[in-house]
Amino acid sequence: MLRLVLAILLPSASSFTPSALHRIALHTPKSSIAHTASARCNPLHASIVEKDGLFWPSSSDSRSTNQDENADAQDDEEESLLGLVLDSVLKVYATHSEPDFLMPWQKRHQTTSTSSGFVINVPGIGIRVMTNAHSVEYGSVVQVQRRGEDKKHEGVIEAVGNECDLALLRVDSLFPEPNNDAEDVFVLQLGPLPSLQDEVEVLGYPSGGESLCVTKGVVSRIETQEYAQAGARLLAMQIDAAINPGNSGGPVVNEDLEVVGVAFQGLDEVENCGYVVPVSVVRHFLEDVRRNNGYTGFCQLGTSIIFLENQAFRKYLKLDESPINGERSIGRRSGVMIRAIEPTSGAIGKLQPMDVIMAVDGIQLGADGKIPFRRGERVDLLCYISSLFEGDTLKITIWRDGKEMEVSVPLTRIPNLVPSHYNNKPPPYLICSGFVFTALSVPYLEAKDAWGEFYSDSISHLLGLVHAPLKQRGDEVVVLSQVLAHKANLGYENLNDLHLLEFNGVEVRCLRHLQQLIEESTDPFMRFQFSPKDTGRLVVLDPDHVTQLKKHATVNGSGIEAADLDMITCFNAASGLAKRMMQISTPSLPIISLEVSFGKEPASNTLNNIIALAPFICWLTVPVGKGARKHITPMKGAAVSHRFRNDDHSVDEPPAEIVMSSVMSSCCVATPIK
Incomplete structure (x- = not known):
């Protein structure tokens, strides 16, 4: 079975999906040394000559001794530029303090990793170091190191885009604010999106050594791929160069030494297959940070669609099959049919189920849901939508009730009901009488190994909610993680992983709502109804036994302030201290x-x-x-x-x-x- 692997060396990395995605971090844990014989590392210094019986790099290239002075000068200039580019590729050291998603009041043991990054100038912001989001995920200490130097410089995580697996670091000791005009600063430039079979080089610090490594390859394909960090589907570039642990965040450059992508994940059990965040996605991330003073995310249309490749289905919808300009692959009235629209989508009131999307912004859509990209290439419609920004308007040509019409749909970012990450923040939780409630998330399910072997019926139910639509912004799936045993909850201590539906007959929307319901409750009993509604577990607690203090709840990490406590009248330690x-x-x-x-x-x-x-x-x-x-x-x-x-x-x-x-x-x- 093939698995995608991230290119950071992160011991605590975990999988997002049940089978395909496995986060090994294309950064490397200090404790591990991976086999890198398949990587073709090119020497980056001047040519090696024999000196006093030893091999040592010479101060000049011996290959140019027989060339004329102009050629020597040109070679020196090229080597000087290459040296500046290589000096702009940094090694990133990170200490990760990831929260324990099963016991959210504490953290897991710290882990360390190394990865790669490079210097870039962000218009309107300044000089920053770009790397992968998973390279610095929950990074309590982040440092960068230049090639050939022993000093490490502290970095500050300034922006993180988990969907596109990119992050920006501010390193004040290397690039002082506000001008970022250090004389020895050389920033890498972004280039155009490469074509198929274009040669590229991956620069970084993979496992197997300490110095900078260069791996050559060619562009194999450019298409939509699932990003292992957050499960988002965005445009990605596949190359035949090996991307190993430690390469994460390193630049991928073309023959002009321009950045055309950022290495971020590989395909497990397959050699010489690496994935790169293409420069178009990198530009979108940087523009998003510039516009909004921080990362906000990628837009979505918020619809589920059905491909219309079946002739009977197209006939049922009365689509005209006559071709345009002799193009047989896309009919005049071909497209995809809308099956459902998410409640938080900007398409509500604009589009309807059974509408056929035929074109967007004048770009014709095929029956397979793809649009023309470049000559001989086609990509998913979502690649075009994700290139736009929140607030942009999409002009959509649709087929409805036998008529063609055009509607304008505002684009927005649609959060998931079950988040794939918490943007490096601790997970929210609430404790009531030892009942530990938290919000369902992908990291929580990963901690439960939910995509492994069969765990329990309750976990299977929670897995089914991962792709459920968000009915209202702010909603969460409230889960009873565990019960901390106490005399007030005797008989309930073995409950865990249960989906909370109602409290005292009122539907629970989120942890904040549950806190409010508990605080405002005047009922003589506290009743918690878990899924399924009619046959699920019912828990009843006596408020007088629940607490000797005052009925309240506290959520950590979700912006909910702690409720007041009543005076504790007595407190006796076991040792009498x-x-x-x-x-x-x-x-x-x-x-x-x-x-x-x-x-x-x-x-x-x-x-x-x-x-x-x-x-x-x-x-x-x-x-x-x-x-x-x-x-x-x-x-x-x-x-x-x-x-x-x-x-x-x-x-x-x-x-x-x-x-x-x-x-x-x-x-x-x-x-x-x-």
């Missing part, structure tokens, strides 16, 4: 301050006891030194180190005051563990 607890409430985050007497117990035991007080506390914040604070994220069942450091202070025992900041805010949470 806690003397008293008082609450400090802020508009955005409730903080619980706990004074602790350590006595003779080791600090590590003290911390473990504090962590054991309630399973809902996510991390500790410990004041250290000159007002600095160190964050510790305790993993369940893991020991916590008792040594805290910052730049100017180190202690073996923590101070007497430990501030516990509960990201889950003890929300709707049960009484403290006695």
